[in-house]
Amino acid sequence: MHEKQTYNVIWFRNDLRVFDNYSIEKARKENHPTLAVYCFDPRHFEKTKFGFKKIEKYRAQFLIETVQNLQKNLKEKLNISLLIFHDYPESVFPKLSEKYHFQKIFLQKEWTQEEAEVQKNVHYHLPEVEFIETYDQFLFHPEDIPYESFQNIPEVYTQFRKKAEYHVNIRPPANLPQPQPKEYLVEHTTQIPKLKELGLDEFEKDSRTAFPFHGGEEAADLRIQHYFWDTCQLQHYKKTRNGLLGPDYSSKLSAWLANGSISARKIYWEVKKFEKQVVKNNSTYWLIFELIWRDYFKYISLKHGNKIFQLGGILNKNLDWNQDKEILQNWINGETDEPFVNANMKEIAATGFMSNRGRQNVNSFWAKELKQDWRIGAAYLESMLVDYDVHSNWGNWMYNSGVGNDPRDRKFNIQLQAKRYDPEKKYLQTWLGGQKELF
Ligand SMILES: Cc1cc2nc3c(=O)[nH]c(=O)nc-3n(C[C@H](O)[C@H](O)[C@H](O)COP(=O)(O)OP(=O)(O)OC[C@H]3O[C@@H](n4cnc5c(N)ncnc54)[C@H](O)[C@@H]3O)c2cc1C
Numbered sequence: 001m002h003e004k005q006t007y008n009v010i011w012f013r014n015d016l017r018v019f020d021n022y023s024i025e026k027a028r029k030e031n032h033p034t035l036a037v038y039c040f041d042p043r044h045f046e047k048t049k050f051g052f053k054k055i056e057k058y059r060a061q062f063l064i065e066t067v068q069n070l071q072k073n074l075k076e077k078l079n080i081s082l083l084i085f086h087d088y089p090e091s092v093f094p095k096l097s098e099k100y101h102f103q104k105i106f107l108q109k110e111w112t113q114e115e116a117e118v119q120k121n122v123h124y125h126l127p128e129v130e131f132i133e134t135y136d137q138f139l140f141h142p143e144d145i146p147y148e149s150f151q152n153i154p155e156v157y158t159q160f161r162k163k164a165e166y167h168v169n170i171r172p173p174a175n176l177p178q179p180q181p182k183e184y185l186v187e188h189t190t191q192i193p194k195l196k197e198l199g200l201d202e203f204e205k206d207s208r209t210a211f212p213f214h215g216g217e218e219a220a221d222l223r224i225q226h227y228f229w230d231t232c233q234l235q236h237y238k239k240t241r242n243g244l245l246g247p248d249y250s251s252k253l254s255a256w257l258a259n260g261s262i263s264a265r266k267i268y269w270e271v272k273k274f275e276k277q278v279v280k281n282n283s284t285y286w287l288i289f290e291l292i293w294r295d296y297f298k299y300i301s302l303k304h305g306n307k308i309f310q311l312g313g314i315l316n317k318n319l320d321w322n323q324d325k326e327i328l329q330n331w332i333n334g335e336t337d338e339p340f341v342n343a344n345m346k347e348i349a350a351t352g353f354m355s356n357r358g359r360q361n362v363n364s365f366w367a368k369e370l371k372q373d374w375r376i377g378a379a380y381l382e383s384m385l386v387d388y389d390v391h392s393n394w395g396n397w398m399y400n401s402g403v404g405n406d407p408r409d410r411k412f413n414i415q416l417q418a419k420r421y422d423p424e425k426k427y428l429q430t431w432l433g434g435q436k437e438l439f
Pocket residue numbers: 241250251252253254255257258287290291293294295297354355356357359360363381385387388389390392393394396397400
């Protein structure tokens with residue numbers, strides 16, 4: 001038997017980029033060669049207790065494209081092989097360790113229960129290996145925020161934002177390291193699974209979609225190029241962000257941010273560049289303001305742990321919730337009494353995307369009007385959204401369901417919302433067109 005080659009591994013999960021990736025930077029400072037691993041975890045394509053798969057076809061397709069692009073970039077820019085598996089990480093790593101000797105595994109730190117458990121199990125199988133975890137999904141790095149413990153994060157967003165904005169300097173992006181020698185590339189036959197192999201249906205993009213984009217770091221860069229530099233839409237963002245139709249009413253960066261194919265830091269520094277070179281105004285600031293919301297929900301989940309998934313939410317509120325299968329089916333199918341809700345539900349079913357305005361309304365209607373278990377609504381969006389992010393989804397759902405961080409516990413007047421944001425009924429026409437009598 002010949003000696004196993006020693007490698008350090010980068011285990012990619014929600015940090016699917018080569019630029020501004022601290023795990024890559026750290027791994028490449030080590031003496032040993034690096035290889036990379038990504039697992040399409042079969043549990044993500046199974047139904048949960050709420051009856052939906054965690055990942056439906058829209059996000060799965062986006063993920064496939066993202067991983068393809070990551071594999072190409074790692075190879076071309078860094079001479080790092082990305083081995084891709086459709087298997088449980090707890091099975092993949094022990095098998096790989098029969099072939100290679102692993103010294104360290106570098107990965108983005110995740111803290112939600114399922115991710116933490118999988119990681120614990122991998123560690124159990126590889127007790128000798130050192131795990132180097134880095135918080136790499138934030139704008140305000142956890143070591144820089146002006147709170148001694150996550151327990152001190154305020155429950156009101158504005159308090160968090162003002163204090164953090166005052167105290168924190170956004171870190172510069174991580175450097176792209178020099179490529180390792182080509183001989184460190186490993187021979188492998190691993191392949192990216194197809195939608196069918198993940199148990200999902202192939203589909204054509206709906207021509208009405210507000211999200212006609214592909215996954216991957218390069219596609220994210222193209223989006224920035226378009227939204228910031230080619231069309232300068234960024235300078236109007238605050239006025240257009242409540243739009244409903246077309247790709248350009250908002251940045252549409254959420255899906256790349258969610259799987260980490262772009263970093264929030266990179267977007268921040270691009271906004272700063274735009275402010276220097278084109279214009280600095282309320283709109284350019286507002287994109288950063290929204291990125292801080294994204295951070296905020298991550299800090300709320302760090303503070304409250306599993307409470308974000310519980311019926312009483314972070315408030316431990318004991319409200320009257322129901323679980324009615326017919327009401328659920330009508331909501332999903334866009335067959336409720338509210339045309340504006342229906343249009344939004346049809347949009348997400350056909351495209352995997354829904355505007356922020358739409359999400360607030362369908363959430364409020366589901367939880368506060370129909371009084372249905374808010375977690376079922378959250379689980380449906382988890383399944384369907386191309387940009388699903390555990391903290392943003394469950395945090396926003398709690399917020400709009402009266403068990404989270406909304407200090408005013410507001411309920412949306414759906415008809416007024418429709419009048420205000422779709423005064424000419426173009427959105428209703430687009431999604432309920434054939435059913436004019438319904439609106
Ligand atoms: C019920 C509900 C569920 C949601 N689920 C998700 C989710 O799973 N994943 C997700 O990324 N966002 C979620 N959001 C937040 C928001 O709707 C989306 O981030 C936004 O619509 C994405 O479009 P955009 O990238 O064009 O956003 P833009 O308006 O261009 O905003 C820029 C970025 O700021 C962040 N952001 C904006 N609004 C919010 C917000 N309310 N909370 C947290 N971050 C925000 C996003 O990263 C977004 O990409 C949810 C909102 C609601 C009300």
